[in-house]
């Protein structure tokens with residue numbers, strides 16, 4: 093495995109323009125996340141955590157700055173190549189599960205594998221294994237509306253990591269759950285990420301969850317501070 097960082101951001105700036113007004117949200121972000129490293133992203137509401145994750149996850153383009161994922165410079169790539177990296181190198185978990193409502197837990201996870209080119213037979217086997225690992229062996233054939241909030245988020249986590257990405261990006265992954273369920277689901281997320289040696293950047297408002305990560309970074313006034 094190469095020693096290149098899972099993620100390297102240099103001088104990332106992001107501004108939004110509305111009419112004559114410019115909102116400078118990110119003002120020169122430098123961040124290096126090593127392979128296997130877990131980083132908590134903390135900051136007040138509106139400080140730009142989601143914006144930073146969207147830029148790092150190639151879902152939005154920075155105004156300026158450079159991005160490298162697993163050693164490959166990706167900021168200048170065209171849309172198709174960016175989608176390719178998102179599918180094969182990155183995993184995303186959001187506050188809301190964003191599962192397909194008419195698909196079962198198993199089908200939702202299988203789909204992520206099928207989209208990244210895995211055969212149907214292998215996708216079923218791999219999706220089953222990861223859902224079993226995350227404690228959902230009895231829920232494979234349930235649709236999202238037949239699952240609890242914690243179970244829905246566990247399916248979303250399984251979907252994000254089943255493709256074995258180099259980097260997991262999570263935006264308040266347990267922010268929609270009650271405190272006890274959030275703590276349980278977060279622990280599962282962290283253990284599955286650590287078992288696979290994945291790197292992760294996880295935005296959270298919860299200091300006790302952030303403390304389980306290797307590093308805590310605070311975003312304020314458009315820049316990152318290590319704590």
Ligand SMILES: Nc1ncnc2c1ncn2[C@@H]1O[C@H](COP(=O)(O)OP(=O)(O)OP(=O)(O)O)[C@@H](O)[C@H]1O
Pocket residue numbers: 108109115117135136137138139140141142143144
């Ligand atoms: N597409 C957009 N157009 C204009 N302004 C935007 C856009 N996206 C985000 N913003 C603004 O950028 C700032 C940062 O938003 P962002 O969602 O990144 O913050 P956050 O730290 O994730 O907040 P929260 O913790 O509440 O989710 C906010 O002031 C927001 O209104």
